[in-house]
Amino acid sequence: MALTGSEAAVRPITDVAVLLSPRVSPSARASRSRLSQLLRAAGCVDPEWITVTAPDRPATAVSAAVAAGARLVLAAGGDGTVREAVEGAWGTSAVLGILPLGTANVLAHNLGIPRRLEEAIRVALLGRDRALDVGRTQNGLFLVAAGMGLDARMMSAFEARARHRIGLVAYVASALRHLADPAFEVAVKCDGGAPLHRLVAAALVGNVARLPLGIRLHPEALVDDGQLEVILIHPRGPAGWPRVAAALLGSPDRGAVERLPARRVEIRADSPQPMELDGDVAGWGTSLTAQVHPRAVLFRVPG
Numbered sequence: 001m002a003l004t005g006s007e008a009a010v011r012p013i014t015d016v017a018v019l020l021s022p023r024v025s026p027s028a029r030a031s032r033s034r035l036s037q038l039l040r041a042a043g044c045v046d047p048e049w050i051t052v053t054a055p056d057r058p059a060t061a062v063s064a065a066v067a068a069g070a071r072l073v074l075a076a077g078g079d080g081t082v083r084e085a086v087e088g089a090w091g092t093s094a095v096l097g098i099l100p101l102g103t104a105n106v107l108a109h110n111l112g113i114p115r116r117l118e119e120a121i122r123v124a125l126l127g128r129d130r131a132l133d134v135g136r137t138q139n140g141l142f143l144v145a146a147g148m149g150l151d152a153r154m155m156s157a158f159e160a161r162a163r164h165r166i167g168l169v170a171y172v173a174s175a176l177r178h179l180a181d182p183a184f185e186v187a188v189k190c191d192g193g194a195p196l197h198r199l200v201a202a203a204l205v206g207n208v209a210r211l212p213l214g215i216r217l218h219p220e221a222l223v224d225d226g227q228l229e230v231i232l233i234h235p236r237g238p239a240g241w242p243r244v245a246a247a248l249l250g251s252p253d254r255g256a257v258e259r260l261p262a263r264r265v266e267i268r269a270d271s272p273q274p275m276e277l278d279g280d281v282a283g284w285g286t287s288l289t290a291q292v293h294p295r296a297v298l299f300r301v302p303g
Contacts, residue, residue, distance in 0.1 A: 012045040017070035019050045021077025062088025078102015079278040097124025097300040106144045110208040128303045131295035132223045139282040149202035152274035156281045185270040190262035204231040205290040226294040230260040264291040
């Protein structure tokens with residue numbers, strides 16, 4: 001059960017570990033000393049700071065912290081940092097909290113976690129626990145989306161630290177540069193059914209309803225509904241992109257964006273494509289296989 005504000009004042013919050021993304025610039029807002037002050041003010045006493053040294057992955061360090069007794073892991077960064085924290089806490093009873101310090105913070109946005117750091121810390125320490133679905137691919141797990149094609153090209157155009165510095169403008173600029181890229185053919189199998197053949201600019205497997213800039217990845221998607229959402233984007237040439245934009249912003253037009261529910265999906269492309277997981281580039285390949293793990297990880301959310 002979550003503590004109330006008065007309870008927290010008399011009962012310090014312990015057994016907390018903090019994963020601070022190395023990608024986040026040490027600004028006044030995101031510095032370790034600033035976070036320490038805010039955590040202490042909220043009742044969190046002496047958290048463990050998870051440090052990552054090459055060649056270790058953040059997930060390895062999170063796993064060690066949980067094994068040493070951390071019961072609440074705070075991911076201070078963007079969606080990639082959250083994914084690493086989940087990877088490290090996978091299969092344990094640890095609860096994850098999000099301190100949204102990344103560029104897009106898509107999962108935090110979909111969970112209603114405040115952007116203001118003081119408020120996000122209060123949610124992470126005193127909110128309620130909610131079990132979320134997790135998708136897993138051959139390249140790793142995801143909480144927001146996995147994709148191949150245009151979306152991955154957008155991510156690969158900017159190194160992660162540059163994306164954080166420039167912000168969402170980086171994604172928009174990259175997308176505009178890639179709108180004329182050639183489409184590719186995919187065969188999509190949902191839950192073992194017959195393959196669907198489509199010519200697409202991008203194929204995504206999503207776990208959330210909304211992306212930044214008002215984009216509705218799948219308006220009816222829930223992060224705990226036990227299924228994934230396949231999104232196939234096929235503009236059929238440069239002139240079709242306005243229809244794609246309209247469909248992603250809420251138009252009922254289904255011709256440019258196709259959405260399919262699935263618990264397991266296999267996507268095979270006719271040529272190697274860049275791939276991404278939660279906004280991070282995940283190499284190139286011709287296949288993307290994803291499966292949902294229903295309500296697999298506990299997150300601290302408002303309420």
